[in-house]
Amino acid sequence: MNLHQLEYALTLERLGSFTKASKVLNVTQPALSLQIKNLENEIGIALFDRSKARISPTEQGLKFLLKAGEIVMAGKQLKEYAMTLGSQYGGVLKLGIIPTLSPYLVPLFIDPLLQKYPELKLEVFELLTEEVLQKIRLGDLDGGIISTPIDRQGIVVTPLFYESFFLYKNHPEDGVRSLKVSNIDMNDLWLLEEGNCFRDQVNDICSFRGKKEDAHLTYHCSSIDSLIRMVDHKGGATILPELTTLSLDTRQEQNLIKLENKVREVGFVTRKLTGKEHLFDVLNEQIKASVPAPMREKNGREVVDPGIVESWKS
Known part of the structure; x- marks a missing residue:
């Protein structure tokens, strides 16, 4: 086993293709394939699943490549x-x-x-x-x-x-500056698109898996600023992490209600x-x-x- 073989395996993992990896590494595809096979034979496990169009690591292979990446990076670093x-x-x-x-x-x-x-x-x-x-x-x-x-x-x-969470609501109730999660109307919430970890955290806070829609609009959103603008324009509410609230103007700050005991x-x-x-x-x-x-x-x-x-x- 040598560092070149580890670099070859890591490049193949990143690109998912022997053809692409061989071009990046400036070696022939058969030479790359042979080096990967020699490495697999030496360590006694199959690093890659070759049954699909995109080459991907096996479960054991991914664990090996995690350690291989540490070794290769240590030399570079x-x-x-x-x-x-x-x-x-x-x-x-x-x-x-x-x-x-x-x-x-x-x-x-x-x-x-x-x-x-x-x-x-x-x-x-x-x-x-x-x-x-x-x-x-x-x-x-x-x-x-x-x-x-x-x-x-x-x-x-x-x-x-640690960031507190805030409910941002158009025309909140007068005098309400903090709120329990259980008191949020879940049907009012505009949320980020699935796959964003902040969306997952909001789901966890609210035990909630839906998102606000109306008869004419389903809004697939990846920006918190866009959520704020939707609340300003269409009503409803959203949940904001604390840093985002520092950039709100004076009028928008009146729409904030702090959620209790969650960060x-x-x-x-x-x-x-x-x-x-x-x-x-x-x-x-x-x-x-x-x-x-x-x-x-x-x-x-x-x-x-x-x-x-x-x-x-x-």
Whole structure:
């Protein structure tokens, strides 16, 4: 077994095709197939299911590739780490951030961070949770900011802050500033499209699996800002995480009702032993300093499960 074989297997997993992988790796398809077969023979398991049009890992193969990715990345990261030794807080950080956080969180921390560490370069990608985790595992991202907690093999989680949930309702009842979940009219709710972890958290909070419709409109939405505009225009209500409420105008703030005792945990996720832990430390420190102080502690409130499971269990 050698690093080249592991890199070949990881590339095949990422692209799902011997033809595509051989082109990227600049080897012939028979040579790639032989290397993968030799690796499978040596370790005694089939890494890939070849019965479908898209090549995909077997369950055992996926577990092996998780560890293989750690080994391949360790070599690459050792080289990157050596390059940063002359400039302790320089280099590139590639981050994936989920869409329900990115447009509200990045403007809070980006300028102070880069002013303190001018040799640091950030590349931010707005991605769904599973995309963030997959790209971290494959080495395409250094880390991510998602809704946690999660239990994913090979992933290290650092909690950052906690967001309360708010009901955003057009013309709320006068004087009502907090509300129990049981008092929400579920027929009023506009929700994000299925597949977004914030939608899953709202479902969990409300024990609810439907979405608001009217006689002429079914709205498939992937943006919290769009939900806010729908409530403003069409009435009804939606549920917002706390950071999104910081960008509301004075009129819109009157539409907020805080939901009691429920929070969304936001955490930083990365692989083990990346060689960039010193950069993660300054990033996470600045993020925590940039959010309102009450959001930095859980304070006994219940963290809502984001519903993230191992990909082979889902």
